[in-house]
Amino acid sequence: MKLTLKLILPGCLLAALAAQAQVKIATVNLEDVFTNYYKYDLAQQDINNLKNQIEQDEATMVQTLKEGNADYQKLEDAADNQALSDTERQKNSKAADAKLKELQQTRSALQDYDTSAKARLEDQSTRMRANLIKEIQTAVVSVAKGQGDTLVLDSAAQTVNATPMLLFSAGKDDLTQAVIARLNAGAPIGLNVTNSIPPPTPTVVRTNIF
Structure with missing residues (x-):
C-alpha cells in the first residue's frame, strides 16, 4: 500500500502542476506576414528581373531561328x-x-537554355522563400516570447484536404501586425513599407483534426 501511494502521489503532483500551467495561445497569419515583409517585394523584383532577362534571351534565339529558317x-x-x-x-x-545543321544546334541550345532557365527560376524562388520564412519565424518567436505566448498557430494554414487548420480564433492574440512591424523596422530608409494591415476577422481556438 505504501509503495502504491509512493507511485501515485508523484503522478498526481505532476498532473496538478500541469493543470496549473497556463498555455497562452496566439495566432499569426503567415501569408499576410510573408507578402507584407519588405524583403518579399525586393526578392520578387529579383525574380521578375531574371524572368525578363530569360524571356529576352529566348526571344533573341527564336528570332535567330526564324531568320535562319528563311535563309535555309x-x-x-x-x-x-x-x-x-x-x-x-x-x-x-x-x-x-550547313545551315540546317546550324539551325538544329540553335534549336538544341534554345531547349537547353529553357530547361536551365526554369531550374534557375525554381531554385531562386525556393531559396528566397526558405530564407524569408526563416527570418519570419525568428520574428514570430521574438514577438511571442515578448508577450508571454507559449504556442503560436498559423491562422492561414490549411490541411491536406484544403480546409482551414484553424477553425476559429477571436483574433485577440493575433501577432500578425506586430510581426510585420518587427520585420519592416529594418527596411532601408525611403523604402515604402507596410507596417499595418486590416485587423483579422474573428474566425477559444479550435483546430481541425481532419
Whole structure:
C-alpha cells in the first residue's frame, strides 16, 4: 500500500502542476506576414528581373531561328533552281546542309537554355522563400516570447484536404501586425513599407483534426 501511494502521489503532483500551467495561445497569419515583409517585394523584383532577362534571351534565339529558317529556305530553293548551273546548285545545296545543321544546334541550345532557365527560376524562388520564412519565424518567436505566448498557430494554414487548420480564433492574440512591424523596422530608409494591415476577422481556438 505504501509503495502504491509512493507511485501515485508523484503522478498526481505532476498532473496538478500541469493543470496549473497556463498555455497562452496566439495566432499569426503567415501569408499576410510573408507578402507584407519588405524583403518579399525586393526578392520578387529579383525574380521578375531574371524572368525578363530569360524571356529576352529566348526571344533573341527564336528570332535567330526564324531568320535562319528563311535563309535555309532560300538556299533550298536555289539548290533546286534549274536556271542555275550544276556548280551553283551544288554550292547552294552544301550551304543549305550547313545551315540546317546550324539551325538544329540553335534549336538544341534554345531547349537547353529553357530547361536551365526554369531550374534557375525554381531554385531562386525556393531559396528566397526558405530564407524569408526563416527570418519570419525568428520574428514570430521574438514577438511571442515578448508577450508571454507559449504556442503560436498559423491562422492561414490549411490541411491536406484544403480546409482551414484553424477553425476559429477571436483574433485577440493575433501577432500578425506586430510581426510585420518587427520585420519592416529594418527596411532601408525611403523604402515604402507596410507596417499595418486590416485587423483579422474573428474566425477559444479550435483546430481541425481532419
